[in-house]
Amino acid sequence: xxxLNQSPQSMFIQEGxxxxxxxxxxxxxxxxxxYKQDPGEGPVLLIALYKAGELTSNGRLTAQFGITxxxxxxxxxxxxxxxxxxxxxxxxxxxxxxxIFGKGTTLSVSS
Amino acid sequence: DAMVIQNPRYQVTQFxxxxxxxxSQTLNHNVMYWYQQKSSQAPKLLFHxxxxxxxxxxxxxxxxxxxxxxxxxxxxxxxxxxxxxxxMYLCATSRDEHGEQYFGPGTRLTxx
Numbered sequence: 001x002x003x004l005n006q007s008p009q010s011m012f013i014q015e016g017x018x019x020x021x022x023x024x025x026x027x028x029x030x031x032x033x034x035y036k037q038d039p040g041e042g043p044v045l046l047i048a049l050y051k052a053g054e055l056t057s058n059g060r061l062t063a064q065f066g067i068t069x070x071x072x073x074x075x076x077x078x079x080x081x082x083x084x085x086x087x088x089x090x091x092x093x094x095x096x097x098x099x100i101f102g103k104g105t106t107l108s109v110s111s
Numbered sequence: 112d113a114m115v116i117q118n119p120r121y122q123v124t125q126f127x128x129x130x131x132x133x134x135s136q137t138l139n140h141n142v143m144y145w146y147q148q149k150s151s152q153a154p155k156l157l158f159h160x161x162x163x164x165x166x167x168x169x170x171x172x173x174x175x176x177x178x179x180x181x182x183x184x185x186x187x188x189x190x191x192x193x194x195x196x197x198x199m200y201l202c203a204t205s206r207d208e209h210g211e212q213y214f215g216p217g218t219r220l221t222x223x
Contacts, residue, residue: 033211042115042201042214043154088153090212097208098168101153 002027006089006102013079014110021105022073023089032065032072033099035088043088047074079109114138115215117202123221124192132187132218134202142208143185145177146201148217154201160185161208189220197222 006023013019023032031050035043047058049065049072056063062075072091076083089102116135124130134143142161146154158167160179174196176188189196199219203212 030209031211035214040199040217040219042117042203042217045211045213048211092209097166098156099212103153104151 002093002095002100004089004091004100004102006105008105009103010106010108012108012110015079015081017079019076019079019083019107020073021087021089022071023091023102024071025091025093025100026070027093027095028069029072029091029093030069031092032063033090034061034063034072034074035090037086037088037104039085046087076107079107081109081111083107084109115202115204115213117200117215117218119218120216121219121221123223124189125223126194127191130189130192130220132189132200132202132220134185134187134215135183136202136204136215137183138204138206138213139182140204140206140213141182142205143179144203144205144212145175145185145187146203146214148199148201157187159208192220192222194222196220 004023033048034046037043047056047063052069054065060077086104086106088104090099118133144159145157148154157171179185199217201217202215205212
């Protein structure tokens with residue numbers, strides 16, 4: 001089935017550093033969603049994107065819907081220890097209704 | 112606050128003993144989903160309800176069933192749990208089938 005390529009798989013950074021992760025697809029997507037999941041908890045929606053080129057911020061987080069509609073990125077500025085977790089990109093393509101997930105980016109932040 | 116609630120948070124069952132997980136929502140969303148998530152993997156969709164219409168994913172085993180008695184509640188029934196069914200089970204809701212999905216905190220299922 002449809003796959004999303006999410007990179008990097010993991011990141012180890014120092015507190016205060018900026019972080020960038022991205023997702024790419026071989027097909028056009030209509031929505032891009034970014035989630036954060038803490039251990040033992042469900043994913044929490046961070047940002048939702050619906051239009052090509054859309055740039056949306058949520059506090060220190062910024063995400064963009066790529067112009068080609070085949071990619072999206074998430075940036076985290078000035079990372080803090082509570083940013084630790086797994087970040088998933090997800091989206092709906094034109095083929096169906098199922099939400100397609102990337103494999104996740106595991107973020108570790110050292111203070 | 113409007114939310115998605117899952118009970119219990121932790122469930123232990125014996126091999127082959129039927130188990131039911133529950134989900135409720137106060138968002139009044141039309142769509143409710145059940146996902147299975149294993150360690151270090153992305154959530155995997157099992158099935159979803161759009162209102163009362165049930166939509167099963169092609170690769171969901173028959174061992175997994177679901178019920179949605181009303182808008183607010185949805186249940187996941189595992190008829191004969193195997194060791195491979197140990198996982199986190201996530202419920203999610205959305206207003207429609209193409210929108211944002213909101214997840215509950217999950218139920219961690221252990222099969223002994």
